[in-house]
Amino acid sequence: METSRDDFIIAIRSVFIKRGNKQRFSLFGLLFFSIILIVLSKFNFTAINYLKLGINEVVFRTSFIVSLPEKYISYSFRAIEKHIKFYENYNSTKEQLEKLKSKKYNVEFLEGENKRLKKVLEDISYSSNAKIAKVLIDHQSPFLRSIIINKGSKDEIKKGMAVLHGYYLIGKVVEVNYTTSRVLLLSDLNSKIPIVIEPSSVHSILSGNGKKSGIIQYTKNNIPLKNGSVLYTSGTGSLFKPGIPIGKINNIEDISNVDFFVDLAQLRFVRILFLKENKN
């Protein structure tokens, strides 16, 4: 019994403390150093933040170049897939276009009316402009859902800004470096967005489920929802401009499954929204 314990201790000592064949550092030393890094990053130690910023700038660019062959293969697959479905898509798009044309005039009228009414109510309205950014890294990690874009503090990007694909919300900026930024996607478990569900005007919080859809949180069980209800940003807490479309509920039995309007795995260019409050 004593001998086996001694053997175990000798083995552990030889593994962790002694430097191995052709090894410059001992395992114990490096493990200790990584624990220090973890602890310091927990407490947002300034030097660690600078170290992270430096590594980010180099690694994001390198990762973009290294992942080019893989990207090229996946884009080729998608292009072939699109080509096969081309005729089918053309017919459904034509049908949708006709419907949208008829709705457009109605929307224009409502928009004008909405502006006039807001003026009467002296409500805050928002004007916004957007910057286009290229997606540098979109490795969909099984755990964290985020992308890296090629705009940073140099382009006046700030933490918390809304990121859109077309007119649909896809996430928010959570980390800003000098020339790059990280965008936390809506599908991430840690993403929490204040929303309003229309047409019933129910306010709620949308969280990601870590896969490709969202979950509506903090609502009562008997809220009046129906299939096809659309989710918009509510603008609560002035985080985002209100009324940005996010997704829709396809099955009211399962509100843990909100379908986003955008396929978050296929982002190439995104728009970062710069918001300005106008007091009427």
Added chain:
Amino acid sequence: MGEFKKKNIINNLLRLAPLIILFIAVLNEINLNYIKVFSFNFPFILIFYWSLKKSESLGYGYIFVAGLINDVVTGFPIGISSFNYLLICGFAAYLRTITIRPSLIKDWFFFLFTILVVNSLSYSILNLFFAIDLNYNNLFINIFFTFIFYIIFANIFMIYQKAFFKESHD
């Protein structure tokens, strides 16, 4: 002279192949995520195998740097992946020290034990220390497929080792 130099470069590249693949893997985050049904952790397999069979092919310092890069790419707090990778090195080195007659199946099950411990530790640190939510099912699927894929990649690496290092597995 020129041919000797050329041979030397090729030999160096072949010797450094595991390290190069490790850096490509962390920069590119090779885990077959686009299959969408499952994912696996390729760096875990690579580090465990090469630390066990040919520890000098991956320096601990390089593994530490690869971990830092992985943290930056995936968005984890800095130091987590380095800690995981070095722990895997530790487990592999321990197995190497206590093993008299190596067997791939024993290595395989010890690898399962290793990734269970390492992932549990990393899950606990992320969840309790940094309040980052992780999908438990995704993590479990990732561990399961990392375990399954080990045997496949171990055989591929073994063939490579025999062909280019002129060494047998045992």
